[in-house]
Amino acid sequence: MNKKRTILLGASLLLIVSMLFAAGAGETAKPSAQVSDQFDWKQFSGSTVVFNYPNHVHYNAMVESGVLDEFAAKTGIKVESDRMQYMNMHDAQILQMSKPKGDYDLITMVVMWKAEYAMSNLIRPLQPYFDQPRLKAPNYNFDDLVPAYVEVTGIAGGKNIYKDGPGAQLFGLPFGAETSFLVYRKDLFDKYGIKVPTTYAEIESAAKFFAENVPGVYGLTMRAGSGHHATHGWLLHASPFGATVFDENWEPAFTSKEALETIEFMKTMIKYGPPGMEGFTQDEEFAAFLQGDAAMYLDASVFAGPVKDPARSKVYDKIGFAPHPKAKTSLSETGGFGLGIPSNAQNPEAAFLLMQYLTLPEVERKIVLAGGAPFRMSTLNDASLYQKYPEFEVLAEQLKYANADWRPIIPEWGEINNLLGIAINQGLTGVKTPAKAMQDVVDPIRKIMIRAGYIK
Amino acid sequence: MRKNSIPGRRTNAYFFLAPAAIILLVVMLVPIFNSMRLSFFEWSLRSMAQKPKFIGLRNYVELFESENFLSSVRVTIIFSLSVVSIELLLGTVFALLLEGDFPGMRIFRTLYVLPIMVAPVVVGIMWRFMYHPTYGKINFFLSKLGIAPVGWLSDPNMALTSVIIADVWQWFPFVFLLVLAGLQGVPKDIMEASRVDGANYMQSLIHIKLPYIASVLALTAILRMIDSFRSLVVIYNMTGGGPGVSTEVLSLHMYKTAFTSQRLGLASAVSVLLLMIILFFAMFLIVRSIRKEGK
Numbered sequence: 001m002n003k004k005r006t007i008l009l010g011a012s013l014l015l016i017v018s019m020l021f022a023a024g025a026g027e028t029a030k031p032s033a034q035v036s037d038q039f040d041w042k043q044f045s046g047s048t049v050v051f052n053y054p055n056h057v058h059y060n061a062m063v064e065s066g067v068l069d070e071f072a073a074k075t076g077i078k079v080e081s082d083r084m085q086y087m088n089m090h091d092a093q094i095l096q097m098s099k100p101k102g103d104y105d106l107i108t109m110v111v112m113w114k115a116e117y118a119m120s121n122l123i124r125p126l127q128p129y130f131d132q133p134r135l136k137a138p139n140y141n142f143d144d145l146v147p148a149y150v151e152v153t154g155i156a157g158g159k160n161i162y163k164d165g166p167g168a169q170l171f172g173l174p175f176g177a178e179t180s181f182l183v184y185r186k187d188l189f190d191k192y193g194i195k196v197p198t199t200y201a202e203i204e205s206a207a208k209f210f211a212e213n214v215p216g217v218y219g220l221t222m223r224a225g226s227g228h229h230a231t232h233g234w235l236l237h238a239s240p241f242g243a244t245v246f247d248e249n250w251e252p253a254f255t256s257k258e259a260l261e262t263i264e265f266m267k268t269m270i271k272y273g274p275p276g277m278e279g280f281t282q283d284e285e286f287a288a289f290l291q292g293d294a295a296m297y298l299d300a301s302v303f304a305g306p307v308k309d310p311a312r313s314k315v316y317d318k319i320g321f322a323p324h325p326k327a328k329t330s331l332s333e334t335g336g337f338g339l340g341i342p343s344n345a346q347n348p349e350a351a352f353l354l355m356q357y358l359t360l361p362e363v364e365r366k367i368v369l370a371g372g373a374p375f376r377m378s379t380l381n382d383a384s385l386y387q388k389y390p391e392f393e394v395l396a397e398q399l400k401y402a403n404a405d406w407r408p409i410i411p412e413w414g415e416i417n418n419l420l421g422i423a424i425n426q427g428l429t430g431v432k433t434p435a436k437a438m439q440d441v442v443d444p445i446r447k448i449m450i451r452a453g454y455i456k
Numbered sequence: 457m458r459k460n461s462i463p464g465r466r467t468n469a470y471f472f473l474a475p476a477a478i479i480l481l482v483v484m485l486v487p488i489f490n491s492m493r494l495s496f497f498e499w500s501l502r503s504m505a506q507k508p509k510f511i512g513l514r515n516y517v518e519l520f521e522s523e524n525f526l527s528s529v530r531v532t533i534i535f536s537l538s539v540v541s542i543e544l545l546l547g548t549v550f551a552l553l554l555e556g557d558f559p560g561m562r563i564f565r566t567l568y569v570l571p572i573m574v575a576p577v578v579v580g581i582m583w584r585f586m587y588h589p590t591y592g593k594i595n596f597f598l599s600k601l602g603i604a605p606v607g608w609l610s611d612p613n614m615a616l617t618s619v620i621i622a623d624v625w626q627w628f629p630f631v632f633l634l635v636l637a638g639l640q641g642v643p644k645d646i647m648e649a650s651r652v653d654g655a656n657y658m659q660s661l662i663h664i665k666l667p668y669i670a671s672v673l674a675l676t677a678i679l680r681m682i683d684s685f686r687s688l689v690v691i692y693n694m695t696g697g698g699p700g701v702s703t704e705v706l707s708l709h710m711y712k713t714a715f716t717s718q719r720l721g722l723a724s725a726v727s728v729l730l731l732m733i734i735l736f737f738a739m740f741l742i743v744r745s746i747r748k749e750g751k
Contacts, residue, residue, distance in 0.1 A: 090715075091501070091715060094501055094502065116502055120502055120503060225696060225698055225699075226695075226696060226697060226698025226699055226700055226701070227696055227697065227698065227712075227716075274589070274590055275589035275590055275595075275605040275607065276588070276589030276590070276605070276607045276608075276609070276610040277610075278607070278610045278699060279607070279609050279610030279695070279698060279699060280610075281696075284588075287591075288590070291590075291591075293590060411502055414716050414717060414718060415716065415717035415718070415719070417716075418712060418716045418717060419524075422524065422697075422698075422700055422701055423700075425698055425699055425700050426612075426699070426700035426701075429610070429611070429612050429699040429700060430612070431612050431699065431700045431702070432700075440523065444522070447518075
């Protein structure tokens with residue numbers, strides 16, 4: 001009887017302890033860093049993984065570094081690449097993922113598509129794969145992945161659908177993710193004794209100085225073309241200015257004082273910027289700095305690759321990096337790409353191996369050395385790399401302020417992004433006043449939110 | 457005897473016409489009908505696996521309440537009427553200038569038609585580069601004349617004109633080619649007779665040449681108008697519809713509705729309205745040209 005009671009007591013204790021642990025898991029359970037010594041990389045030898053990825057600095061570095069071939073040799077899994085322009089990937093992925101059996105086993109998602117795919121059950125949760133010792137790669141070290149990148153590229157289903165919190169699951173891993181930073185012409189700032197901006201007020205005064213005093217050099221280069229580019233440009237500055245697209249109740253908040261101040265700042269930058277900047281796409285924003293026409297660049301950190309490349313940049317040896325300057329806050333962008341496995345993938349487990357392999361610490365290092373974007377804290381904090389990659393030190397500091405809630409990446413974002421981008425551009429080009437332009441899209445955007453069930 | 461009877465011949469005629477009719481039905485009418493049907497549904501590109509939801513006329517109501525849609529109708533009409541009239545005028549003038557048989561004229565004629573052969577995506581990118589505010593050739597030449605850089609594609613008051621110039625560059629040679637062919641058909645004896653009667657160049661142009669090529673001009677106008685209403689690639693590559701929506705033509709609005717907003721039902725409603733606008737203008741031109749021919 002005593003023995004029975006002891007067993008019962010032990011079982012009850014075990015149950016209580018396990019329930020306590022379960023209750024503590026209010027947020028996404030992170031894959032543990034457990035190491036398996038007998039991991040079988042060859043378990044899916046002979047299978048094929050079709051990998052859809054963009055023509056993008058980071059993915060080009062992945063190809064050039066040879067890691068895909070190394071993966072094939074290590075696992076016996078053949079990798080079939082489907083590489084395309086990144087804005088065309090969405091249509092191709094949707095078409096593939098709507099079929100009973102899709103052709104893609106591994107896809108690259110722009111962060112804007114993550115919630116849309118996850119909420120439509122088009123991609124698989126990754127935790128069940130990480131939970132299987134036979135599938136979890138040794139020395140993976142999940143906790144080393146940049147937390148803000150993991151949240152923005154991989155987690156969905158929590159607070160506001162696209163954020164972490166109760167109910168959230170891991171759907172993707174960061175690969176080509178980015179934040180924002182300032183790149184400036186060190187030679188010009190040194191020559192004219194201008195302080196490297198740490199605030200938005202200092203950006204304005206530096207932009208004014210260069211535009212008015214240095215022939216052929218303008219202030220800040222920025223994207224502002226109608227649609228996506230204008231929205232992206234606005235969001236970059238809206239976050240530090242304290243403006244948001246929606247309030248806590250999903251009501252439009254882009255007519256706030258802070259939102260309009262952001263547009264006024266952009267108008268000032270256009271005044272001191274390269275001619276025609278109000279129509280700039282990202283390529284033109286890049287080109288203005290690469291050609292030496294602009295003294296400052298404040299946007300995605302992926303620019304570090306092209307600006308240091310002597311083949312593309314006239315100023316590759318004249319630059320400095322600095323954190324995103326502060327207005328009310330220093331909150332910077334989170335964006336870029338993540339990897340996901342479609343629900344209708346034909347070889348999901350082999351795809352999971354490839355996904356892990358590409359994000360292993362030693363593989364990340366190879367891709368970074370080939371010009372890719374770092375996504376592990378161990379790389380960003382490695383002081384031995386700072387001589388060759390001075391931007392890593394800045395990024396490691398900036399990531400403390402990376403805003404995972406930088407834009408509301410709900411499934412309806414594409415439609416909202418376009419409407420907002422048109423309105424912002426109309427405010428910038430004088431078609432309407434900024435206040436009227438933003439007010440005019442309140443109703444259309446509210447209708448989208450009502451249709452999607454966010455508000456009544 | 458039965459073989460030559462009328463019912464037999466009619467059967468044969470139907471038999472031979474059937475393949476063409478079936479192909480026409482499948483290739484043209486089925487997609488148009490499907491598009492019209494889809495315009496009464498809400499169907500997202502995000503949830504293609506789910507069945508479309510019937511919403512009646514709500515897509516059409518939404519379009520007529522949308523400032524951006526109404527703006528794109530206005531932009532499309534201005535764009536189409538401008539390019540068709542300018543191209544007809546330029547094409548006819550150049551055809552009249554180059555209709556004679558001078559030495560080297562054939563080379564000139566070939567050079568003139570080269571723009572038609574360039575892919576629209578190349579035309580869009582090429583003009584975008586030429587209009588570039590800093591590196592563009594056009595602003596470069598203007599700067600040599602002491603003129604400040606012009607925001608060809610970024611200034612809301614200039615962008616539509618810039619897009620019209622690019623379209624005219626590519627397509628006026630098409631009008632030139634057709635009008636030149638029409639001018640070859642003007643009977644030489646009538647021209648000779650008018651000359652003998654003392655008619656000057658303008659008189660023979662107005663009273664002989666233009667009436668002879670009127671039907672060619674009408675046909676060219678209809679073809680160019682239909683094509684200009686569907687213009688997408690060049691404008692997409694040059695401006696993406698901006699600044700604001702100042703160059704967003706209907707076909708671009710439809711593309712964005714389908715692939716950016718991912719609303720296939722609403723995009724179908726745009727396509728139906730675009731078809732109706734094209735039909736209205738095409739019928740207007742066709743009826744006018746038939747009436748003229750009747751006279």
